[in-house]
Amino acid sequence: MQPATPEHWECTNDEYHACPGVSRSMLQDMDNPLLFYQRHVAKTEPRKKITPSLKFGHDAHDIVLCPDGMGRNVIEIPRDSLSANGARMGKAWVHFRNDNAGKLLLKPAEFEPFERIMASIRGHDDAMTLFNACEEVEYAIRWTDRATGLLLRCKIDLLLHTCILDFKTAADVDARAFNRSIEYPSYAPQGYDYQAAFYRMGVKAMFGDERPFRCIASRNRAPYNCELFTLSAEHLAIGEEKVHRDLRTLAECKASGRWGTATYGKNTELSPSTWAEASRKQYEVE
Structure with missing residues (x-):
């Protein structure tokens, strides 16, 4: 309707x-009408695959545009909440994950790029x-x-x-x-x-x-x-x-x-x- x-x-x-x-x-997708038909009408053709670059962009988008304020939906995982080899596993990780349900939880190395993106935006007078x-x-x-x-x-x-x-x-x-x-x-x-x-x-x-x-x-x-x-x-x-x-x-x-x-x-x-x-x-x- x-x-x-x-x-x-x-x-x-x-x-x-x-x-x-x-x-x-x-x-x-109307650049090729047949592709539009297969993707969106017949639904026989899958949509674009999520590449690592697209995944990074989606995560950055969610972090920067968080309705509660830039970056308030992401948390850096403390090292003591990870296993000895840095994996998301073990009792400490499970407790941390449950305590922060609904948040984007990132390891320190994963968190750093987004932290730097936010810092650059906050430092840009016209953007802010x-x-x-x-x-x-x-x-x-x-x-x-x-x-x-x-x-x-x-x-x-x-x-x-x-x-x-x-x-x-x-x-x-x-x-x-x-x-x-x-x-x-x-x-x-x-x-x-x-x-x-x-x-x-x-x-x-x-x-x-x-x-x-x-x-x-x-x-x-x-x-x-x-x-x-x-x-x-x-x-x-x-x-x-x-x-x-x-x-x-x-x-x-x-x-x-x-x-x-x-x-x-x-x-x-x-x-x-x-x-x-x-x-x-x-x-x-x-």
Whole structure:
């Protein structure tokens, strides 16, 4: 059942992923309609595997965005609560685990990276100004896209009256490297411009205004520093084009029952890319 008006609802992460509606990560699978069909309609294709990098990002996300305050849901395991070889076993460990049920329990070596991430964020004046001004954490929105009639949903990390704030971990948070992850999907297919456009659609449907999209990016390896970025109007425009294109394609696939790519069943002629042409011309000059 689709909501007549946009709505916010309280939900756990599992409840959010189980509820009806197309999320941003689901819509990005429309890059290949057959993959979308197999993953989200027929459910014959498993979703993306959780790699160590993704696991680290998920844990960092839960720690930084803890509703009770940054880091209040994680506890470093005392060495005397571990076995002699440092394993999570023995009576001391069982007692410690039971006394801290519901918390993320990490060994000292596991805890250190997250401690350094939090320290970097706390030391970043502009990032902490936004954190302290945040009104909502993990804010879920469900709305109907007017152009296609599709039910959509998103869950925003941090919502302010002044902006949408997202938290990311990445291998490199240098401004140029992070910009490449937006511009070149083959380099790092996170689709931050896509996510920004999708979330802004949800906020506009819910509140009627357009807000900037900002991102706190924390490096997922030493020195675990963070940076704060704002996506430009140009990036947002490109993201909006991609989102609207995929929404149209999804609506067409659902209506027709055909889930092939635009070129499926056709003979497609290939031409050199802009990059290849530029390289050829440079070679000719040399």
